[in-house]
Amino acid sequence: MNVPDDLLYAETHEWIKRERENVRVGITDHAQSELTDVVYVELPKKDRQANAKEAIAVVESVKAASDIYAPVKGTVVEANKALESNPALLNTDPFGEGWIFVLKIDNADDLKQLKDAAAYRKQIG
Amino acid sequence: MSESAQKRTPLYDEHVRRGGKMIPFGGWLMPVQYNSIVEELRVVRNNVGMFDISHMGQLIVDGRSAREWLNKMLTNNIDKPDVGSGQYTFLLNEHAGIIDDLIGYRIGEEKFLLVVNASRTDEDFAWLDRHRSHDVDLRNRSAEFGGVAIQGPRVVDLFHRLLGDDVDLPARNQIVDFKLERMSLTIARTGYTGEDGVEVFFSASDAPKFWNLVLEKGERFGIKPCGLGARDTLRLEMCYPLNGSDLSPERNPIEAGLGSFVDLTKPDFIGREVLLRTKKDGPREKLVPFRMKDKGPPPRPHYLVFDNGERVGEVTSGTLSPSLNWGVGMAYVSTPHAKIGSKIDIEIRGQKFPATIEKKPLYKKS
Numbered sequence: 001m002n003v004p005d006d007l008l009y010a011e012t013h014e015w016i017k018r019e020r021e022n023v024r025v026g027i028t029d030h031a032q033s034e035l036t037d038v039v040y041v042e043l044p045k046k047d048r049q050a051n052a053k054e055a056i057a058v059v060e061s062v063k064a065a066s067d068i069y070a071p072v073k074g075t076v077v078e079a080n081k082a083l084e085s086n087p088a089l090l091n092t093d094p095f096g097e098g099w100i101f102v103l104k105i106d107n108a109d110d111l112k113q114l115k116d117a118a119a120y121r122k123q124i125g
Numbered sequence: 126m127s128e129s130a131q132k133r134t135p136l137y138d139e140h141v142r143r144g145g146k147m148i149p150f151g152g153w154l155m156p157v158q159y160n161s162i163v164e165e166l167r168v169v170r171n172n173v174g175m176f177d178i179s180h181m182g183q184l185i186v187d188g189r190s191a192r193e194w195l196n197k198m199l200t201n202n203i204d205k206p207d208v209g210s211g212q213y214t215f216l217l218n219e220h221a222g223i224i225d226d227l228i229g230y231r232i233g234e235e236k237f238l239l240v241v242n243a244s245r246t247d248e249d250f251a252w253l254d255r256h257r258s259h260d261v262d263l264r265n266r267s268a269e270f271g272g273v274a275i276q277g278p279r280v281v282d283l284f285h286r287l288l289g290d291d292v293d294l295p296a297r298n299q300i301v302d303f304k305l306e307r308m309s310l311t312i313a314r315t316g317y318t319g320e321d322g323v324e325v326f327f328s329a330s331d332a333p334k335f336w337n338l339v340l341e342k343g344e345r346f347g348i349k350p351c352g353l354g355a356r357d358t359l360r361l362e363m364c365y366p367l368n369g370s371d372l373s374p375e376r377n378p379i380e381a382g383l384g385s386f387v388d389l390t391k392p393d394f395i396g397r398e399v400l401l402r403t404k405k406d407g408p409r410e411k412l413v414p415f416r417m418k419d420k421g422p423p424p425r426p427h428y429l430v431f432d433n434g435e436r437v438g439e440v441t442s443g444t445l446s447p448s449l450n451w452g453v454g455m456a457y458v459s460t461p462h463a464k465i466g467s468k469i470d471i472e473i474r475g476q477k478f479p480a481t482i483e484k485k486p487l488y489k490k491s
Contacts, residue, residue: 037163039445040422042474058474060423062162062444063354 001124002029004095008111009120010071012053015095016114019102023111025071026099027059027090030124035061038090043079044101050074052110057100059090072110074103134179135271135332143350150353151244151369153180158352163447165355169318170448172347173277175339176356178324179332182246183270184239184253188261191235198253198395199229200378202388206231210299211238211313213386215378216249217396221403222374223381225249226366228315230300238300238311240324242368256395271332275339276322276359279346284323286342294323308335317356319363319486362446362488364414364455370426371412371441371455380408380457382485410438411463414487417452417471418479424454424471431470431477437462440471446488452480453487 003009008016013031017024032038042058050056055067056076079101083089089098105111115123131154140147145156155177158165168174186195195203201214211230215223225245230238241249250265257263275283284294288303295301300313308331316322327335340348357367366372366381378387379400387400417424424443429436443454454471462469465484470477 036158036161037447042422058422060445062358062423062447063157065422065425 001033002095003117003121003124005117007095008071008114008116009123010069010114011123012069014068014071016071016111017099018111021108022077022102022104023071023074024099024102025068026094027068028120028124029094032091032094032098035059035066036091037062038087041083041087041090041100043081043083044076046076046079048076050076050103052113059087059100068100070103071114072103072105073107074105076101077104078102132180134177135329136177136179136273136336139333139336140177140350145350145352148353151180151242153243155180156350156352158354159350162352162354162358165349165351166358166447168347168349169277169320169351169355169359171278172349173275173279173283173322173343174349174351174355175336175343176274176276176351176353177272177336178274179271179329180243181272182239182241182243182249182265182267183326184241184246184250185264185266186237186239186253186261187233187235187264188258189235190258190260191237194258194261195229195237196391197393198256200387200394200396200400201229202391203229203231203237206298208233209295209301211315212298215383215386216241216252217377217394218252218374219395219399220374221377221396221399223368223372223376223378224252224374226368226372226383228313230313232300240313244369269329270326271329271335272324272326273336273339274316274318274322274324274356275343275348276316276318276320278321279343279348280320280322283339283343283346283348286345287339306334306338310335317365318359319365319488319490320359357442358444358447361442361444361453361455362448362486364485364487366412366455367442376412376457377403377408379403380410381412407460410457410459412441412455413458413463413465414453414455414483414485415469415471415480416449416483416487418468418481421452421478422473423452424473424480429472430456430458431472432462432467437469443471448488453483458482 040060050070057068423445430438438458
């Protein structure tokens with residue numbers, strides 16, 4: 001299972017990429033392989049404020065709906081509109097074209113709560 | 126229930142070996158999928174797929190008055206099938222609530238095989254045993270049997286290769302015994318997918334051998350093992366009900382739109398009085414299929430149904446149909462709102478999405 005070294009991870013299987021004062025968020029390769037066949041993504045609205053661990057997006061497979069959580073406190077600055085017409089990007093390119101939203105973070109120190117690649121690899125075994 | 130308390134079918138190791146994702150279902154650990162629900166669904170619609178149904182229950186009813194007694198226990202008329210055929214039927218409680226939906230096969234003049242839902246096997250047996258007539262023998266033989274459903278348009282080709290070109294499969298709803306490499310197979314032409322297919326039962330100890338033989342012989346026909354996820358999606362596209370979701374002890378067969386499997390001309394069966402009343406007065410709610418008007422989030426069980434802002438029902442099954450590439454489902458809707466073509470709204474995470482009540486089945490083979 002692909003777990004890139006340069007990303008941070010949440011226990012709920014989101015990956016987090018630092019981009020200056022923002023973070024880009026998606027779901028991990030492990031998460032997409034557990035879900036399989038993503039058929040619908042409900043994106044968060046721009047300017048939405050969220051607390052850490054608040055559900056702000058929904059990813060639906062044929063079988064079930066799963067919440068996606070804000071990894072840290074912040075404000076949504078962008079959501080990946082491409083997923084509306086092509087939700088399968090989450091399966092085919094989870095760390096690239098399949099990103100879900102960009103969050104402007106309130107406090108960069110909050111990122112210290114997240115896991116590094118080694119810790120996430122350990123979590124998924 | 127913890128994973129370790131779940132039962133394993135005789136094919137458990139085969140599923141794990143082939144990468145099946147195991148989940149608890151009706152007290153059993155079953156594969157929900159191998160690689161992809163959508164891929165497995167397409168295999169069944171286009172070629173042929175195989176499902177483990179060893180978790181399903183087998184009850185044998187035998188004895189001088191087996192037929193007469195079963196006709197009092199079940200809704201359909203068990204006098205109708207000849208020896209070697211079966212019928213879909215219901216086991217009801219006194220309020221006409223559905224305990225189980227099942228297929229009853231007549232395997233002798235006064236001998237029947239009831240194939241019942243995994244999660245209801247013990248309850249069905251207890252209910253039947255409690256009402257048992259003294260000259261009827263009832264046995265729960267579920268643990269002795271393994272079973273598979275082999276479904277898809279290439280099933281006949283596959284069985285010619287398996288049993289020989291001169292061997293014909295039984296006709297629809299018929300059941301026949303075969304021998305294959307010292308295995309005793311009971312093959313019924315039935316299924317839960319809307320495709321041509323069979324359900325095959327055999328001794329639990331033969332299960333891995335039969336499973337692997339079918340996969341080997343079926344390779345040239347594109348066979349794949351398929352999980353419960355594909356099975357659930359296939360049946361929903363056909364509007365076949367799932368007990369525990371669309372059927373329950375709080376619902377009767379007329380509300381579920383399955384009155385054709387109830388013979389009200391029979392003089393006496395459990396639930397008959399209530400059903401006569403439901404038929405006369407009309408059911409308060411009806412189970413209807415629906416299709417979402419626009420692309421959007423798929424409907425799911427327990428979402429609420431509205432008509433012009435008024436709450437009129439609840440979804441019992443829903444998904445994105447891979448065959449139609451569209452959100453579909455079934456819902457109990459109050460009868461005045463449950464007409465084919467009626468516009469309804471499905472509430473999904475606080476927002477209403479338009480849908481239309483459709484005719485059965487939702488998926489028609491082109």
